[in-house]
Amino acid sequence: MKRNELFIIEGKALRDMTEMLCRQADLAGMIRAKCGGKEALVALKPNLVGPIRAEDGATTHPEITEAVLCYLKENGFRNVVVMESSWVGDKTGESLLVTGYGELCRRMGVPFLDLQEDSGVMRDGSGMRLTICERALEADYLINLPVLKGHCQTRMTCALKNMKGCIPASEKRRFHRLGLHEPIGHLSAAIRQDFIIADAVSPDLTFEDGGNPVSLDRLICAADPVLMDAYGAAALGLSLQEVRYIEIAEECGVGCSDLSGADISYYLEKNKGGRHGYVKAEVPSLPWERDRSRxxxxxxxxxxxxxxxxxxxxxxxxxxxxxxxxxxxxxxxxxxxxxxxxxxxxxxxxxxxxxxxxxxxxxxxxxxxxxxxxxxxxxxxxxxx
Ligand code: SF4
Structure with a gap:
């Protein structure tokens, strides 16, 4: 997958849709190209902000994570972990129970790293010193699985802000003291994400902790988190000025927000004789939703x-x-x-x-x-x- 590409897929069969995106992007080839062999440590970072079910619009649907884990297993990658820390005020362990991720990781035989229990190390994020969870930095290849949703302080959250789960609680508090946008913009320069599948299945378009899910039935795939977030902002009817951290990340060299140069492919689910298949279709006009709660x-x-x-x-x-x-x-x-x-x-x-x-x-x-x-x-x- 090229840095200027975006793949969007619409449908209900989340596992099939996710697998199709991994194949279309040649995720296995991308990991090998970056890391060499199959021994690379591949880390998946879903959004488990709190003990909230994915259907409520705040956390990543476990079916998406499961499909990526299956794809990696089929392609011979055995050194795989899932990692996350819930927000300040909730325990990640409770989120694992409610979201089904604890059961998923046990069933798949994949370790879960609770980053709330990890120590932090200082890293440079393009001129800003940031504390990052040590084990998150050990990943050779980081697959980000955010939810594209609203946020009551930064207006939206997707690929760039989801990395906030890879910093300790004390650093999360400091991010808030710094006004969120500046440190979030710098964060992806300190910890690199390589591949992104954003969950826009049933996001809450106003609150990050869900409660008012809207059916969009889409997954979006990108290699560039800035491009992903620029698209997400446009889809939610927000300008780049309204989500300042996107341009800050671009200035930090994380990626490109120019959608006019993006190569966007859109796929629709098509049921062929009981089997799911996908056909390329025209990209729908943006935004998907104009009736966000004012x-x-x-x-x-x-x-x-x-x-x-x-x-x-x-x-x-x-x-x-x-x-x-x-x-x-x-x-x-x-x-x-x-x-x-x-x-x-x-x-x-x-x-x-x-x-x-x-x-x-x-x-x-x-x-x-x-x-x-x-x-x-x-x-x-x-x-x-
Ligand atoms: S704003 Fe203050 S009281 Fe509220 S969670 Fe943060 S530190 Fe605690």
Whole structure:
């Protein structure tokens, strides 16, 4: 597969679709070309952000990972691992249980590396010093399996941001203090991803932790993460200016965001006598979805965010949405402060341990979704804690 190529496939048979993409790209040939023999350590990096089922729009469908593992086995690659760390606030072990990845790895006889238990080493990311999980750096060939979905802070997440699962929790917090875009843009210069299949099967187009999945039934394959994310942004109706880390990664030499120079092939599922087959078709016009929830933008206006973690912010917005649906939100007593920038500061109305010195606050790092909802509901009702 060339760096300027994108393969998109549409259908329901995820294992067949994934296998077709691996064959079409000649993934085995790409690994051999980069690493020589079949002894290369090949690492698969799905998105297991939290204990959330793939159908809910946040995590990579296990069928995709399973199909890549089967393809690698059939092509003689035996030194294969799956690796990931869930976001701050959730344990990767719980995500393995809920998503089915624990069972999948056991069945396939493939080790799972919980990067939450790994140590970090400093690496240069095109002029920015970044801490990367040591074992993630040991991979000779890294296959990234992100979910193309919305993100309440960076607008979208796909190939570039998925690598955040390869850094320790302390570095994740630092990324938030740095405003996310800059360090995410530099991250893929410090840890290289070689091949990407993005899961756009049922993504949530607003939140990274799912809950509002939209049926798109597509997988997208690329060798260049910048091109992949540029396409993903366009597909979701976002400009490059709205997802700044894409251009930052390009400036770091990670890849090219120019879709006008991309060679895009689109395949459709076709059932031939009970067997799945794929035919090349015309690329559909972008974006796929124009009805992304705009209300998230409105809800953001109620929040004063200074360097919050995704787990905290991503839980707060759905809690606000729930209150909005119940008609309670207009009684919110003021703007809610959230984020590491409030540590040690005083204020009126906050969420999470970072606002511990506020007059009204909710403890937790992060507080659970239910705790946030109940706290905000009390605040709306005038029963201030
Ligand atoms: S309380 Fe602060 S450090 Fe903890 S998750 Fe929330 S923003 Fe991050």
């Amino acid at each position: 209300s998230v933008i409105g809800l953001k206006e109620l929040v004063e965010d200074v360097d919050s973690c995704s787990a905290c912010y991503g839980t707060l917005i759905p809690a606000l949405k729930r209150l909005e649906e119940e008609g309670e939100l207009r009684r919110l007593p003021g703007k809610i402060c959230i984020g590491q920038g409030y540590r040690g500061r005083t204020g009126e109305f906050g969420i999470g341990n970072c606002t511990a010195a506020f007059r009204h606050t909710l403890k937790g790092c992060p507080p659970s979704a239910e705790e946030m909802y109940q706290y905000l509901k009390r605040e709306c009702g005038g029963n201030r804690s």
